Amino acid sequence: MSQSLKTAVMRAVLRLLDPLARLLLEAGIGIGEFHQLAKRAYVRAAVEVTRKDKPNFSQIGVLTGIPRREIASLLDNSNTAPPDVERGTQRAERVLRGWWNDPEFRDPSGHPAILPLRGRRGSFTLLVNRYAGDPRVRTLLQELLRVKAVRRLPDKRLEVLSPTFATARWDGSGIEVVGERVRDLLATLVHNLKHPSRPRYLRFVVNSEVDPRFVPLLMRDLTEQAEVLADSFEDALNDPERIVRPARSAQDASRLGVCIFVVEEPTLVDPVKEPSGVTARRSRKPG
Secondary structure (H helix, E strand, C coil): CCHHHHHHHHHHHHHHHHHHHHHHHHCCCCHHHHHHHHHHHHHHHHHHHHCCCCCCHHHHHHHHCCCHHHHHHHHHCCCCCCCCCCCCCCHHHHHHHHHHHCHHHECCCCCECCECCCCCCCCHHHHHHHHCCCCCHHHHHHHHHHCCCEEECCCCCEEECCCCCCCCCCCHHHHHHHHHHHHHHHHHHHHHHHCCCCCCCCCCCCCCCCCHHHHHHHHHHHHHHHHHHHHHHHHHHCCHHHCCCCCCCCCCCCCCCCCCCCCCCCCCCCCCCCCHHHHHHHHCCCC
16 A cells, blocks of 8 residues: 555544544543554454454454454454453543542442542542542543533532543443444445445535525425435335245345435635735725
8 A cells, every 4th residue: 555545544534533532532431442442443354354264363463563462352352342441541530430439439338428629538639649640630620520420519529420421321222323324334435445346326415505594494305305215215125025034044145225314514615715906906095
């Protein structure tokens, strides 16, 4: 791969990661946890690329840059929840974890204690120093107050409300659907890059200069038309004559689908550039 092509790929990945990073931050997932997920994805991809019955750890290490001693563990846990990592976890997440689990910061009944901001024992400052390793106590406190994981009582003491820094309150199954849909779209885009002579159908229609007054009307029309089209696709894909029926032995089948979605985001139309002579005449004072 040429350096220019590699640069283009890295730029594309960065654009792809922008919305993903925002989602991860809202979910309270730090860079260390993402790093673990990325390594697992790299190992799984390398296994598919090599296409061998038994993974060759040395070859996978060469392809991915991951130390050979880690590969076996990553393969064993590739479909499970990521391991609990400390380094790279959000500092606020580590502080909350300590507040809920460390006996020094719990009250006699076993619940997270209400803490003063400062103090040599059982204070918020001590908690932050122990679990975040960051002297900027007030900055971290502001973030916890912002996401309503902590509240300040009238006497200035601090009460923890949530065991996690995550601001998102999403449905777990809904999040998994996001992963599936993004995976499907990206797989189609990559397929078309690699096989331009036999691409899968993909078309993107967009206008970045739509008058905001007409957006609600267009959204309604697009949704209604898409529903009609999606219903026809659903009928065709689920035609009983085209479905492989279960039998005593496994049978080959294919996963075929169509995804329709609407994009909406604010843009800015640049002003018309006037000739320099026109600007000069307008700025000249009469007389």
